[in-house]
Amino acid sequence: MEKVVTNPAIVVEELCVEFSGKTVLENVSLTILPAELHVIIGPSGSGKSTLLRAINRLNEFFPNCRTSGLVRIRLDGHLVDIYARDAPPLPELRRRVAMVFQTPAVLPFSIEKNMTMPLKVTLGLRGGELRERMEWALRQVGLWDEVEARLLDEATTLSGGQQQRLCLARALALGPQVLLVDEPTASLDFRATETIEQLLVDLKDRYTIIAVSHSLSQARRLADRLWVLREGRVMQQMNRRQLQDAALFQEIIDNIF
Amino acid sequence: MKKIADRCLVGFAWLSAGMVTLAAVMLVGFLLRRGLASIDGSLFFGETHWLDAVSGRAPVFEGIWPALMGTLYLVLVSSFVSIPVGIASGVYLAEYASKRVRASLGCAVDLLAGTPSIVMGLFGFALILLLRRTLFPQAGTSLALAALCIALLVLPYVIRTTQTALQAIPVHLRILGPVCGLSGLQAIVHILLPVASRGILSGVILAMGRAAEDTAVILLTGVVAQAGMPRGLWERFEALPFRIYYLAAEHQTRRQLDQGFATSLVLLLLTSTLFLTAFMLQRRFEKRWKKW
Ligand SMILES: Nc1ncnc2c1ncn2[C@@H]1O[C@H](COP(=O)(O)OP(=O)(O)OP(=O)(O)O)[C@@H](O)[C@H]1O
Ligand SMILES: [Mg+2]
Numbered sequence: 001m002e003k004v005v006t007n008p009a010i011v012v013e014e015l016c017v018e019f020s021g022k023t024v025l026e027n028v029s030l031t032i033l034p035a036e037l038h039v040i041i042g043p044s045g046s047g048k049s050t051l052l053r054a055i056n057r058l059n060e061f062f063p064n065c066r067t068s069g070l071v072r073i074r075l076d077g078h079l080v081d082i083y084a085r086d087a088p089p090l091p092e093l094r095r096r097v098a099m100v101f102q103t104p105a106v107l108p109f110s111i112e113k114n115m116t117m118p119l120k121v122t123l124g125l126r127g128g129e130l131r132e133r134m135e136w137a138l139r140q141v142g143l144w145d146e147v148e149a150r151l152l153d154e155a156t157t158l159s160g161g162q163q164q165r166l167c168l169a170r171a172l173a174l175g176p177q178v179l180l181v182d183e184p185t186a187s188l189d190f191r192a193t194e195t196i197e198q199l200l201v202d203l204k205d206r207y208t209i210i211a212v213s214h215s216l217s218q219a220r221r222l223a224d225r226l227w228v229l230r231e232g233r234v235m236q237q238m239n240r241r242q243l244q245d246a247a248l249f250q251e252i253i254d255n256i257f
Numbered sequence: 258m259k260k261i262a263d264r265c266l267v268g269f270a271w272l273s274a275g276m277v278t279l280a281a282v283m284l285v286g287f288l289l290r291r292g293l294a295s296i297d298g299s300l301f302f303g304e305t306h307w308l309d310a311v312s313g314r315a316p317v318f319e320g321i322w323p324a325l326m327g328t329l330y331l332v333l334v335s336s337f338v339s340i341p342v343g344i345a346s347g348v349y350l351a352e353y354a355s356k357r358v359r360a361s362l363g364c365a366v367d368l369l370a371g372t373p374s375i376v377m378g379l380f381g382f383a384l385i386l387l388l389r390r391t392l393f394p395q396a397g398t399s400l401a402l403a404a405l406c407i408a409l410l411v412l413p414y415v416i417r418t419t420q421t422a423l424q425a426i427p428v429h430l431r432i433l434g435p436v437c438g439l440s441g442l443q444a445i446v447h448i449l450l451p452v453a454s455r456g457i458l459s460g461v462i463l464a465m466g467r468a469a470e471d472t473a474v475i476l477l478t479g480v481v482a483q484a485g486m487p488r489g490l491w492e493r494f495e496a497l498p499f500r501i502y503y504l505a506a507e508h509q510t511r512r513q514l515d516q517g518f519a520t521s522l523v524l525l526l527l528t529s530t531l532f533l534t535a536f537m538l539q540r541r542f543e544k545r546w547k548k549w
Contacts (some may be wrong), residue, residue: 061432095438107433108452110548118437121447152548174438 009034009208010055010178011079015069017050017059017232024050025232028069032225037204039219040212042229043257048212049102051229052180055210056097057082057090073097074208075177095122098171099180102212104163104187106155111147114155115170122174137173140203141165142195161192168199179203181211185218197222216253228256288525292518300519301325316485321520323486325527327400327494328469330487332531334404335468339411340461344450346412347419347457352445370413378477381406385478401490403479410474411464418463422456423449451546458539462532469528472498497524 010032017025025047032038040048053059055071072079075088075096082093107114115134119125125133138144143165147158155166164184171179181200185193200209200222213219219226220243228236235256242248302310303319310317317323346366350359381402388396426449434444450457472480480499487494497520504517 058432058435061435089440090435091438091440091443094435098438099436101436103429105429105433105436107437107448108430109546113547113549116549117447118439121443122438154547170437 007034007074008032008079009074010210011070011072012055013070013072015051015054015071016067017047017054018066019062020064023232025054028229028232028234030227030234030237032208032210034074034208035205036224037200037222038208038210038225038227039223040210040227040229041214041216041219042235046229047232048229049182052099052182052210052212055082055178055180056094056099058094058099060090073178091122095174096176097178097180098174098176100164100167100171100182100184102182102186104160104167106158106163106166109155110152111155111158111166112151114166115173118170119173133173137169138166140172141169141199143169160187161189161196164188165192165196168196172203176207178208178210181209183212183214186214193218220249228252230256285525288518288522291515292520292522295512295515295519296522300516300523313486318483321497321500321516321523323484324495324497324500324520325523327480327484327487328497328524328527330400330494331404331407331475331496332465332468334400334490335407335411336461336465338405338408339415339464339468342408343412343415343460343464344419344457346416347423348445348450350416351420351423352441352449366413366416369409370417372410373473374410374471375473375477377406377410378474380409381474381478397491398477398479398493399491400479400487400494403475403494404490406474406478407468407471410471411467414463414467415457415460418460419453419457422453422460425456426452451543454539454543454546458535462535465531465535466528469524469531470498472496472502475499497527 008031010030012028012030012032015025015028016023028047028051040051042048050059054067055073057067059065059067067083069083070081071083072081074080080087082088082097087093088096107117109117112134115137116125116130119130119133135144138147143162146162147153147166155163158166164187168181168184184196184200188196197218200211203209204224211222213222223238223243224240226238226243227234228238236252238249238252242252298307299320301307301320301322302317305315305317305320309315310320310322350362350366354362382398385396385398385402430452431444431449434441434448439447475496476499479493480496481493482495482499482503484493484495501517501520501524504513504520508514508517
């Protein structure tokens with residue numbers, strides 16, 4: 001039985017994205033439900049990262065990009081068309097729809113400043129409140145114990161996995177409603193992967209999460225709902241029940257890849 | 258064949274680097290040999306007691322102390338104009354200007370950079386003549402006018418280095434501002450400018466050095482041989498490079514010429530001190546912004 005969609009968190013309709021006239025996403029439509037973990041898979045270059053960036057308008061950072069279609073996100077209870085004229089301003093949108101990149105992207109500052117600078121500048125937090133928020137976010141990603149003693153070290157001295165978790169913590173600290181995570185475990189070992197996967201599962205009740213994954217097995221483990229992207233189109237949508245059926249999953253995947 | 262070409266290239270590189278070093282060493286060595294012996298109290302203060310001179314209680318007639326202070330003020334006042342304006346223009350060119358505006362404004366900056374300093378001096382002179390005939394009949398050549406013209410002269414260095422340093426920041430760093438929910442201006446202030454600060458510093462150093470050494474501009478806009486200590490922005494002043502020129506051109510005894518060399522050494526020392534100060538300020542600032 002499919003759940004009846006009553007209160008979608010994100011609705012994407014006929015989204016098209018072009019880079020310098022080359023179509024990267026074509027008529028993508030999806031509905032994202034709250035409190036579910038959504039996973040997007042697809043071959044390299046199929047437009048997964050571009051799709052995530054379309055959801056917080058980060059594609060507009062690239063001057064050669066054109067977007068059409070509709071993306072509506074539930075912010076404070078209302079579905080808001082984020083590309084509309086009266087949409088929230090971009091900085092606010094990107095705080096509420098936070099994104100973590102495929103490759104860890106720390107600021108060239110200390111660990112502490114990576115966490116505090118955006119909070120200070122965008123939310124005006126100071127003093128005790130600021131430190132509390134930083135510690136809370138670092139604990140969420142299980143990084144606090146590892147960095148507590150070296151907060152003033154450069155963030156680039158952290159390992160790849162630690163940097164990735166720092167980026168996730170930085171995003172969480174800003175208080176987002178939606179989390180877009182692009183291959184969060186791409187550069188991680190088995191242990192760290194487990195940590196991040198568990199984290200995503202824990203967070204999915206509080207945030208609407210869309211994750212991109214390279215690994216089919218990971219996608220199967222995590223996803224409540226899965227989309228398969230190929231050459232900029234959604235080829236297949238699968239729910240939990242279909243994912244559980246290993247033979248069916250394999251057949252569908254074989255057809256697409 | 259390729260190996261020989263490689264060797265030649267490496268050899269040439271070594272030779273070039275060696276010659277630059279040699280030239281610098283010879284220059285400084287020559288100045289030291291001719292000038293060092295003349296560096297003493299009387300070079301700076303003439304007959305006046307140094308305490309009276311430094312505290313301004315007694316005027317200095319013979320020494321270079323007023324010229325040293327004049328050059329220092331000139332550098333500070335012109336930097337006060339050229340550094341903020343230059344950095345702001347560089348930010349505009351790198352971050353806000355459209356392609357067309359960037360090309361045409363860039364052209365103007367290059368033109369400014371190519372303007373000979375004597376032309377800039379002439380411009381200042383013409384400006385003051387115009388002001389005298391129109392709005393301010395009492396206006397005359399002064400420290401303020403000279404500093405303004407010098408600022409105009411060194412502005413392109415600051416603009417270009419700021420622009421290049423900002424444009425060299427890779428996309429993966431640039432995108433972090435938007436990702437963290439910063440507005441365009443916030444990203445410039447809190448991420449891009451700090452990251453570019455080393456590059457900007459090199460422009461600032463170039464500008465300060467140029468401001469300290471230029472003679473042609475100030476010649477027409479406010480420097481005189483005997484002004485005493487600089488008394489204000491609207492007064493004429495003495496300056497080290499002009500003093501050197503004056504000593505070398507008009508010297509009657511060998512001692513006076515040696516004093517010219519000594520003065521050159523002092524000028525070199527002054528600019529080195531300014532560079533070092535700028536460098537240390539930037540490093541301290543960098544240590545701070547990396548942490549908090
Ligand atoms: N800024 C850009 N400018 C031009 N083309 C781009 C840009 N970003 C992405 N593309 C193109 O869009 C297509 C999709 O890229 P995207 O990064 O979304 O793929 P992906 O599915 O995330 O791939 P991967 O699994 O390798 O990360 C690619 O062909 C890529 O070359
Ligand atoms: Mg990608």
